[in-house]
Amino acid sequence: MAGDPPPTPPVTSVLPAGDRPEHLEEMSEDEAALAALGYKQEFKREFSAWTTFAVSFAVMGLLPSIATTMFYGIGYAGPAANTWGWLLSVVFIVCVAASMAELASSMPTSGGLYYASAVMAGPKYGPFAAWITGWSNWFVQVTGAPSVDYGCAAMILAAASIMNPDYVPNEWQTFLLTFFIMVIHACIGSMPTLWIARFNSVGTIINITCLAVVIIIIPAAAITSPKFQPNEFAWGIQNFTDWPDGIAVLMSFLAIIWTMSGYDASFHLSEECSNSAIATPRSIIYTAVSGSVTGFILNVIIAYTITDIAAVIESDLGQPWAAYLIQILPQPVALAVLAMTIVCSFSMGQGCMVAASRVCFAYARDDCFGVLSNPLKRVNRHTRTPVNAVWFNALIGILLNLLIFGGVAIGAIFSIGAIASYVAFTTPILVKLIFVGKKFRPGPWNLGKFSMPCGVISVGYVLLMLPILCFPTVSGDDLTPDLMNWTSLVYGAPMLFVIVWFFVDAHKWFKGPKINIEHILQHDLSTQPGLDGIEPKESPSEVGDIDVEKGSKEKTHVAAE
Secondary structure, three states: OOOOOOOOOOOOOOOOOOOEEOOHHHOOHHHHHHHHOOOOOOOOOOEOHHHHHHHHHHHHOHHHHHHHOHHHOHHHHHHHHOOHHHHHHHHHHHHHHHHHHHHHHHOOOOOOHHHHHHHHHHHHHHHHHHHHHHHHHHHHHHHHHHHHHHHHHHHHHHHHHHHOOOOOOOHHHHHHHHHHHHHHHHHHHOOOHHHHHHHHHHHHHHHHHHHHHHHHHHHHHOOOOOOOOOHHHHOOOOOOOOOOHHHHHHHHHHHHHHHOOOOOHHHHOHHHEOOHHHHHHHHHHHHHHHHHHHHHHHHHHHHHHOOOHHHHHOOOOOOHHHHHHHHHOOHHHHHHHHHHHHHHHHHHHHHHHHHHHHHHHHHHHOOOOHHHHHHHOEEOOOOOOOHHHHHHHHHHHHHHHHHHHHHHHHHHHHHHHHHHHHHHHHHHHHHHHHHHHHHOOOOOOOOHHHHHHHHHHHHHHHHHHHHHOOOOOOOHHHOOHHHOOOHHHHHHHHHHHHHHHHHHOHHHOOOOOEEOOOEEOOOOHHHOOOOOOOEEOOOOOOOOOEEOOOOOOOOOOOOOO
């Protein structure tokens, strides 16, 4: 009716009550929801619930993830890591995923966790919370593709060694092959959104199919005698560390945490997904639950069929998964399974590259990268994708893979992926518990009365695991630089740098997410309760590619209830 107040987008808005995006009536529901969060629509919404899940599941990549992290799971605690260790850990991981899904429904932006931390921590602590969340999340994103592509390269070279026993791959060959795979992924990641969505949809179908085939093939074609190990073996601990059995099992959670960390990709694609306030959280939950179940099935099969764990971990092939397949399967069958794993690994690396570029773009849009932000926040006018962000991440990933020449130091990029991801995942959950509590305004998908308990469990689990994941496998006189766990340095040093940067300089100009959309003020903002730590941006001139800042005309404070 005439005179009725304008409709309010059905999401948690950072705009004060009475303030609304301009031209709201002309927007779709997704555009209005994003506008209420302070951003104009930049990408085409060509991801559906299925294709969003496809990217998320591809980033998780169960088969290649389990294959590339065998050393950090069964190689630490034996079969127990694959059976009851997996079951115990994924209970907590699903809690983290559910809490994240609730945030994604309330605030569906590509900034994701970083944005949520800023909004909920308020003007005083929001910038620092966003800063920690954003950098930690970018660290996991930028290490995702290089770690997966390194594993893919290692499996390809292991297959070559199986075919030609006289061939032993060296470090340079591993590095160059990893470099080549990363360049291919960067090229694909620079394509238009629809092409990327279709590529990842096909990749996910291949991933699911190969996973199902492998689950059937391994027990059916195993040539060991007996074919299956007794329950005492499959559910028992074989401690390959210098720590007590309980600590060894907790250390083996590294493989599980790294494997089960891809579900946040859906959050970062929410600005390219239709009906994102519903589709995004569902995609997160579907990915976490389906990954937990199918991952457990594959791990149980490994636990019941592996015969000599020490031989698998210490194999000259340099890739435990390949050594395991050769140990239990006829060579042609083992090579076929290895080939399927390689294909899945390639698809997974591509999904990681796409997700990382969206995170990089979102943070650059809010000037998190300082002087590098301007080129990184540009959307290519031809592909409508953040091409500069894609290639920036690829370059960082290639440099990280120089750790190959440090021997066991390459394992640090897997540990970084585990630690950095769950620091980023749980920081906004912790902020929600401390600063917001029951005042949190949920989106259409929410946990209801289970929201607080689920958040407490999630934060407690991560706080327990953070120091454990930094433990080396040996201690005392056995500990040498070659056997040191360098995670605390490779992750801790950059994080220490960005924290110091914030307090020395960045706090002067970084105030958290910045709105970039014109909006109409309906009331005096001085009377509105809420946050004022999220600032709008001035509109610069548009040069070359599309600049996401264009359109911000007014300087004002914004708020979130």
